[in-house]
Amino acid sequence: MKICFVLNDVHEENYNSSVVLMHNAHQRGHTVLMMDVGDFNFTHNEPLSIHVLQVPKSIKTKSAKKFIEDIKKANLKKKKMSSKNVDVLFIRNNPTEEVDRQWAEHAGIAFGKMMQQEGVLVLNDAYALSHAYIDKLYFEELPSSIKPDSIITRKKEEILEFFEKQNKKMVLKPLEGSGGKDVYLIDENEKNLNQIIETLLNQGYVIAQEFLPDVSKGDVRILLMNGRLMERNGKHSMIRRKMGKGEFRSNFSQGATAQAVELTKDFEKIIEVVAPKLIQDGLFFVGLDVVKDKLIEINVLSPGGLNYFSEIDHPDFGNEIIDAIERKLNYKEMYGHELSNKVLATME
Incomplete structure (x- = not known):
């Protein structure tokens, strides 16, 4: 299969989960393609085209960490190809890392929807990603039974009221973000509570969450x-x-x-x-x-x-994941349009 990984920036990619998955697919003999979130091209009445780096078959290493190092050393050039020539698009770019490129935050999902409509197997399902974007x-x-108490708000008074209900101990974090950035543990000794709340509110919606001692x-x-x-x-x-x-x-x-x-x-x-x-x-x-x-x-x-x-x-469970993708492609070939991308995405 030809599997294309959508990344934030292929030249900045380091050893991570995406690299583990690419390495496993490459080891199994699949054609592995890498593209930036800015490498989609739309022309009216034509399939999408994409600019990709193709990992050479000559790169052979048992280590995923060395795999990405060898790709960088190879100084590969991107080539343009039709999305119709791709079997799987794996959307792996992280929008929360796009601090200075707001245009890139939704691009992977938006163009992923279009490739999905063209019949490419897209993982995760692009419409599901759009729904779960935040x-x-x-x-x-x-269900609330498995979650700590929390509120999502842009009202300072709501946050302070929640703080009191939680016996003056809570976690504050922005609604949009990842990697633990701007996450605060607040207790009764916090002297900068108002400043922290104002700083987070300037970023958007804020989550106040019950503190879990464990x-x-x-x-x-x-x-x-x-x-x-x-x-x-x-x-x-x-x-x-x-x-x-x-x-x-x-x-x-x-x-x-x-x-x-x-x-x-x-x-x-x-x-x-x-x-x-x-x-x-x-x-x-x-x-x-x-x-x-x-x-x-x-x-x-x-x-x-x-x-x-x-x-x-x-x-690393990369083999299990690539196994599952291979099965999904087999189901897609057997059933054609009878099985939607959404169904295929989570089919065993």
Whole structure:
């Protein structure tokens, strides 16, 4: 198959989950294409065209980290091709990283919809991504039984009222953002509360969320495919993110370290509750962030973590994901237009 990965910037790509997936696809003999979110071209009455880097078959390495290094060393040139020549478009660009390029935030999803209409298998389903674009808002569509108390508002008085109800301890964060940026733990000793609230409100909507004491042990990133936990040789697609000293955020980008974690009844319940919605909505590959028995965030746009599994002696699960994509293409070939992209996206 020809599988194309939409990235923020192919020349800035480093070892991450997207690279793990590209490496696995390449090792299995598939044609791997890489493109920037700005590499789509539209001409009226013609299929979309895209500018892509094609990973040469001559690049052979067992290490995903060296794989991306070798791609950069190869000094590849982009070539123009029709979207009709692509079997799969995997939308992996992260809009929250586009601080200075507002035009790029929605482009991957918007053009992904068009390629989907042209018959290309798009993952995650582009219409599902559009619906869940503000993933912290999509999170609020999930049942309250598995979530901490929270409010989303642009009213300072609402935040302060929530603070009082939570016994003067809460987490504040922007509605749109990722990587733990601008996330604050607020308690009764916080002297800059008004300033912090004003700073966040200047960015847009704010989430005030119940503080969970168990966050001191770190959170657990659970990666789901087709709404299911991946497993190989008794090891599951879960990893604990233990925060650094003096830090309450568990993001790897904020210095968290990886630890192995056992599957618990609480985790199983959260997956059981979340899975039906993910499957219904066409969200193929999703990350859940969990603290004990509560889901604190859901990541649908560009979930990561695969590149950290080697640190805890786990498989990276890239083969399982590429396996699933191959099956989806087989179903698409057998059934044609009888199966929508949304159905195919989460079909086992």
